[in-house]
Amino acid sequence: MKIGIIGLPTVGKTTLFNLLTGASAETGMFFGEDREVNLHKAPVPDERIDQLTTLCNPKKVTYAKIEFADIPGLNPDAGKEANRKFLSDVQDAEALVHVVRAFSDPSVPFIYEELNPLRDLEQIHGELLLADMALVETRLERIAENKKPRPEEVYEQSALKKYQAALEEEMPLSAVELTEQEKAAVYSLSFLTVKPMVIVVNCDEDAPASGEFPQSQKVRAYAEAHGAPLVVVSAKIEAEINTMDPDDRVEFLQELGIDEPGLGKVTKAAYASLGLISFLTVGKDEVRAWPIKQGTTARKAAGKIHSDIERGFIRAEVVKFTDFIAAGSIEEAQKQGLARLEPADYIMVDGDIVNFRFNV
Ligand SMILES: Nc1nc2c(ncn2[C@@H]2O[C@H](COP(=O)(O)OP(=O)(O)OP(=O)(O)O)[C@@H](O)[C@H]2O)c(=O)[nH]1
Ligand SMILES: [Mg+2]
Structure with a gap:
């Protein structure tokens, strides 16, 4: 599962990518040609893991x-080939982080004279909408050619008509409600605006505290209308935070009047947009967060740790995170009756602390 960072050129995508993941991809290339996608993993900040670490010292x-x-970055004037490459890169991602520029550094060139993050959002999103519209039309034509459409095609057609109506209103396909049959009929088609999106506004240094940036009201309204979480960051501040040791960070954040680094918010929003939650395991050797899709059963979750545990699953011993912290240890939680034994079809809850019982 990949999260694609997209946007116009020189908005700070690679800078943020490096900060998020600890990678060292080249920044400031200024509209260079023939560039490849950079890939790297980022840890998802989790205060629960931090607390458990303090408590258990693993x-x-x-x-x-x-x-x-x-x-x-997609340069709107770059021509068909670059556009096609961009769209195929977007297709490979399961969710999108759309970065727009709201920092005003004249030493960093930009394709526009004026800062206008709303225009930038609409521009890139417009490309995705166009690509989806082209796909809708191609499919509809193909179905129309068919004298005797199969039942799936009838469902596909009704889904596509709903899609067409949304796209004409410049709304993303993620906002369209389909029936189960319609969903199944378009499931394998590679639409782009169905992908969940997080909007990141890369601002001047004073913005994260004030929440104000050029066009901020309109950008917030746009995000809300599109169901996209919005995070205001300053790549400059984040870079500074990154070089500090943890104790100084807290003070620095307080001085700036912000509660947590913007990067953490980006990763958390992206994680949630993928429909992921975490279950936790706690021991002397390791404290660990395990990503699972919302709705995952205990047996499937066990399989994340090892296929043997999934196969030989007996019960999941589950303690709520807050109960664990209050009790102070698994033994104490057990004594107080705070540990539940859940069956294989138990639906895991975010933050469950789990110990799987199994035999092999
Ligand atoms: N002043 C300032 N400069 C920034 C900020 N974020 C990024 N930059 C600078 O902007 C330049 C472009 O940043 P990149 O991260 O390479 O931009 P990009 O979006 O990856 O650009 P492309 O890869 O060309 O699409 C670099 O020189 C960065 O140092 C910021 O918040 N403030
Ligand atoms: Mg870049």
């Missing part, structure tokens, strides 16, 4: 991770 701490793909 040898190893493992955060959940998600992979980011830093996609070269």
